Amino acid sequence: MLNRAHPSARIRCMQRHVLIFVALAALGLGIAACGSSSKSTTPASSSGAAQITIDSSFTFHTTPVKAGSTVTVKNDASVTHTVTQDGSGFDVTIDGGKTATFTAPAAGTYKFHCKIHTFMKGMLTVS
Numbered sequence: 001m002l003n004r005a006h007p008s009a010r011i012r013c014m015q016r017h018v019l020i021f022v023a024l025a026a027l028g029l030g031i032a033a034c035g036s037s038s039k040s041t042t043p044a045s046s047s048g049a050a051q052i053t054i055d056s057s058f059t060f061h062t063t064p065v066k067a068g069s070t071v072t073v074k075n076d077a078s079v080t081h082t083v084t085q086d087g088s089g090f091d092v093t094i095d096g097g098k099t100a101t102f103t104a105p106a107a108g109t110y111k112f113h114c115k116i117h118t119f120m121k122g123m124l125t126v127s
C-alpha cells in the first residue's frame with residue numbers, strides 16, 4: 001500500500017515543481033519583454049539623462065524629479081527655448097541642441113512654459 005502511494009505522490013510533487021518553473025520562466029520573460037519595450041520608448045531613462053526634454057516639434061517631455069535635485073533640460077530642437085515656471089520660480093534658457101540645469105523646488109506640481117513660444121506648456125512633478 002505504502003509503495004503504491006509513494007511514486008504517485010512523488011510525481012505530483014514533480015509536476016508542481018515543473019509548474020513553478022514554467023511560471024517563473026514566464027514571469028522572467030514578461031519582465032524582460034517589459035524592460036526592453038520601456039527602454040525603446042523612453043531612451044532617456046539611462047543615468048545622466050535629462051528630466052525635461054524639448055523635441056523638434058516644440059513639445060516638452062518631463063519625468064518626475066526629487067525636491068532639491070538637479071533637473072537637466074535637454075533641448076533637442078534647433079531653436080532656443082526656455083523652461084519658465086508659471087508666475088515665478090525656475091527659469092532657464094536653452095539654446096538649440098544644448099542642455100541647461102536648475103534645482104528642483106519643493107515637492108508639488110509646477111506648470112511651466114516657454115517664454116519665446118508661449119503656446120509651449122509643460123508640467124513638472126516634484127516629489
Ligand SMILES: [Cu+2]
Pocket residue numbers: 058080081082114115116117120
Ligand atoms: Cu520655445
